[in-house]
Amino acid sequence: MKALEAVVEILKLEGVELLFGYPMNNLIEAAAVGGIRPIIARTEKSLINMADGYSRATNGRKIGVITVQAGPGIENAFGGIAQAFADGTPLLVLPGGGEMSKHGLGGEFDPLPSFRHITKWSARIPSPDRVPVMLRHAFAQLRSGRPGPVMLELPRDVAAIDLSGPLNYTPPAFVRSGGDPEPVRDAARLLIGANRPVIHVGHGVLWSEATGELRELAELLDAPVVTTIAGKSAFPETHRLSAGAGGLSIAHAAAWALRDCDVVFGIGCSFAQGSFSPPIPPGKTVIHATNDPADLDRHVEADLAIVGDARIVLRQLIEAVHALLSSGHVRASRDAFHSAIEQARQKGVADRHDQNTASTLPINPYRVISEVMRAVNPDETIVTHDSGNPRDQLLPNWVSTSPRGYLGWGKSTQLGTGLGIIMGAKLAHPEKLCINFMGDLAFGTAAIELETAVRERIGTLTILLNNSVMGGYTAYMPTASSTYRSNRLSGDYTAVARGLGAHAERVEQPGDLAGAIARAIQATLGGRP
Template identity: 50%
Template sequence: MDGKTAFATILEREGVDVVFCFPNNILIDACAAAGIRPIISRMERTAVNMADAYSRVNNGNKNGVVLVQGGPGIENAFSGVAQAYADSSPLLMVPNHPGTRRHGTSSDFDAARNYEGVTKWADSANHTDRIPEMMRRAYTQLRTGRPYPVLVEMPNDVLAAEISEEQFHYQPQRKRRSAGDPRDVSRVAELLVNARRPVIYAGQGVLYAEATPELVELAELLNAPTMTTTLGKSGFPENHPLALGAGGNTGTKMVGDFLAKSDVVFGIGTSFQKTLASAPVPAGKTVIQSTIDEKDLNGEYPLEEIIVGDARLVLAQLIEEVKDRLGADGRRGDESVAAEIRQVRQEWLAEWMPRLSSNDAPISPYRVVYELNARLDKANSIVTHDSGNPRDQIVPFYAATTPRGYIGWGNSTQLGSGLGYAMGAKVAFPEKTCVNLMGDVAVGMAGTDFETAAREQLGIITVIVNNGAMGGYEKNIPIATERYRTKYVTGEYAAMAASLGAHTEYVTDPNEVGPAIERAKEISATGQPCVLEIITREEPVFSQYYR
């Protein structure tokens, strides 16, 4: 067989049934010949975003694969891979290359070298009989340790040459996990049991480890209020009595209040980095961290105790240690913490209800979030945001109750990514309602890929909150905005999306937001993407209660 057939065979053995692409790459046709569906986006970054989301919602059990052209294609893809790296998403990048004879020329873009800073491992296959070795190493990197993108460059001459059956050996790679040091686990359990007001601070490592049941059990045993980061949102059901909700750049009042009053903060599956995706931990707290990656340790917060290990295995170890100290039922039955959470939540929602239920026009973006939260079937929906104000408005108020029912992102915050994330989620779970909330400026970055959704029959729902402005930017460009109206933009996005094959609605009445969502749910189920352009006001008031 030739190299490209060997590559496609390896993908088949790894269970790959779809690849995300932008021409020109001879591997696209090789994959199609092997029965692997190619999905062509309108730009490379969207292909990466789709693969990123596909990997996330599958918890890395299936990895998104991206095929792009060498040179301009892999150059254009860089921002999407950088974002996947910042958010720890395990996708496989495979650019082709004109041929090994061109390596080192001044006009040659060396993908492996240039991508070293945004991948876990990057290399180029220099001989056909090394393709199985390179792919084995790539999938091992994807499925061991902290999830990150990896890159394997495939030169055309390597793909065209032959590899004998005797030289072709490939076995699929499975995930590898490690538990924590029992001594570390014992010390952490002792601190948690003796804490007066512990808070569990859960990141997306809980999702990748598929550890939500264990996280819930530990929280109940300790009677510990539990929050998630933006990336970890949906890792702990937000309708649970001990749920504080999510905290990132914005967060619920419960997150702010309980972090402020805590004495011990236990981070599980989180990097504990101070980003727009993570609530700040107040000074003076005893901080414990359990992570899969030692590079995160003792970074921006000094740590009292450390566990290095897979979140699910570590939580299972902690559960046994806590039961040894508190008994099989732990502190279940003590309703005092849940009552306190309920009281704070009621106060918080009462404060925000005038915005969430506003009947004013232009429409409040919080009314849009309120309607999404009320009208989506949480168990059968996947929702994501875009960067900026849409993220900050939806993260506190959309209650995620099912693991991976929400894709939170934002250690890197590239406008327009949410559209690709919704499409990638829909490819992974076509039976689910997949929704992205984006601003009008984000549409300008990615809106041509409404056509991709229509062409591929990806029945997603895009909700555009159109306030005609680059929200939040005026604080950095006040003079330019005053003199030249720099922050203001225009566009007819529903009309644009309709021309690209989407069902569209243009909504100006707040009482029509909910019915428009209901119609979109029905139409998107047929495979036609839906775009709801909702005319909103600027509302730079955010749920931030950090102290």
């Protein structure tokens, strides 16, 4: 068995069904011969975004596996892998490589020095017999600790050489660990005694599949829940304890809860403080639970730190809280806190009402979001956004009801990413309606992938919010915009989409939205984007 064939056999043993590929790489043909379906995209970046969405939508139970050409292929892949690394998405990247016998002589790009900064582990397979050892380590990395991409380069001469013996491979298990019992008990005491506790939820709760435990703890503590962009959908936003999500834009209730709380319990989050994370005001008592010790005291100083898997830590906390309540501890009343949060929530609803129902022209984007929400069953829908205004408009307003019903991303904010992510989600869940909201600037960076969706029968729904302007950038280039119109965009995007084979409509009147959305949903049911 040649090394290339061994890679395919291992992927099959790992349950891999799809290979996201861009020619040329002999692994594409070898995988197809072995029964693994290749998905060929039009750009390497979107290909990786598709694999990213596939991994996210399955919580890493199915890993997005990628192969690209040596040299220009892996060079073009950098942005997509950086996006996945920033948000902590597990991907297995298997680029081709130059001949091992000529390594170090120059002439071909060596990806390892660059990609070590945006992967959990990057290495080169030096000989056929190292294939099973290194792939097992790769999958172990993908199934333990903070998720992230792993890259293994397979040199073309190594790929063609036989293993010295039979393939011996056993898939590694998922490895998860709980927190130190002492800080867990201390955290339980703090949370029971707090007057205004808030649970701050990050992406790790979704990867850990811990929504049930999160809900149980929130109800036990009677504590409101705020999520990050990536953590949105980890807690049902129809629940009375949901305060919503926050990033560059933030739900009214979430902003109030974080501002007025006395204790913040961060679970499955890094507490990264930037434009795309809910701010943690100073003066709060902070409990930080993460599976990555590198997160601790990096962004926010923690009064208590717990390192462990989100689901296990939540279960430990539930048991610790029950034990304390049974032994006579009394939970503080949170009625006044909840009343204030509810007032903030109602203010947010009132403030958005006019926009959600606006009949003005041009069409208000919040009216579009509202119309789409009325047209779908959120439990059977997966929605994502693109960079910029669509993300900020969608985040606090879309009501998420089930885990991974909303795929939020944004620690790296590359335009056009959302289209690939939603295509990957649709491949993972063909039974669900998969929707992407994007602006015209983002559409220009990724629109060609509609041809991929048509060819592969990936029936996604793209809502293009077209205002013919770089809405989020004008303030940063006022002279360029006013004098040279540098912020202006143009084009018939409906014609572009139709030309690529997609169902496409241009809607100019608010009253026409409902009908157009219904027709678009019907088209996706037949596998047409």
